[in-house]
Amino acid sequence: MRIPKDVLVEWMDAVNNGDVEGLLALYDEHAVLIPTFSNKLPNTPDKLRDYFEKLGSREGLSIALHEKTLHVQPIKDDIYTLSGIYNWRFDVEGEMLNFEARFSYILDLSKPRPIMQHHSSQVPRML
Template sequence: MTPENVIEKWADYFNAGDLEGITSLYHRDSTLLPTFLPKLLSSKEQISGYFVAAIEGKASIEVNVGQSIKKVISEDAYLMTGSYVFCLPSKGEEKYESWYSFLIDLSVDSPIRHHHSSRVPFDFDLSH
């Protein structure tokens, strides 16, 4: 498995509404700073609750892992940063360009140790 595979699986599980799949990627001690919730989630139960709401709201994402930046932290740990687009049917199919950072530890079965996601500021142009 590669860190790119982890992000691809994450996106596939998210878009399929697979709660068990997506939460299985998060380590039991992981943290999540979510895009649409103004608080730090620091337990599997909190992270699961966030994804239940996203799945029930039929949210989807578009991510191009090929455009991410990979930084090697150690032999099995990677910091992956990039962008994705959230589509929220509950907001009239509005799309929200967002940034992500994943700290991925490939030495464990649940490799996401930390995930931070935030909306790109409205006046920021990603083309530069």
Template sequence: MTKHEINDKDILALFEQWNSALQTGLPSEVVALYCQDAVLLPTISNDVRRSHSEIEDYFELFLARKPVGKIDQCSVRLHGDIAINSGVYTFSFDNEPDVQARFTFVYRNTGNRWMIIEHHSSQMPE
């Protein structure tokens, strides 16, 4: 996908790619979708993650819960080499209640592919 060919459907497919990486259970598969300078504001941690090693540390904990994500609603915006997908998603876990959260994925076209540069996910307030 080049920046000129990208559309909303392609950006939504990036979420499915990320969700599929979660299903591998391998933090390294998830982290590979994030740029080296990416920032993660995670769903179930108070710590901002600013490096691949910090992001991987988070996903080691998160993937142990066997999450499966599903977008409930979203909005996609395209701005040249930047794409934003934000909305609400729900995570299902093995033997735990579902968690609904607000999310924002910001992607940047690196020339070869679209990668996550910013990911904010906050559990919905009850």
């Protein structure tokens, strides 16, 4: 049986392997993504594909979870929220940069494509 963290691990593995099809296979057909690196809200499979293909074209793209920040919250039956912080890394104009981002997912583990909503935003600088 799949647990919420399994979905996150599958998602990160797909990002790290440049596997756009693997990423898309995790998102419900009606899923909404509030992405880290775009001001658009991909809410169709084609828009999700466009976003992940563009992101995947970044040289050296990788992502890693800050394990201690992971929080899983059961909501009802097979519905969960998953939140925490992960670190994006990719090349920008010849320099490898890190982008910490906070994330939240709404998952329905009863579905083969469990991601219903995914929000990811860069961690803001403190005042």
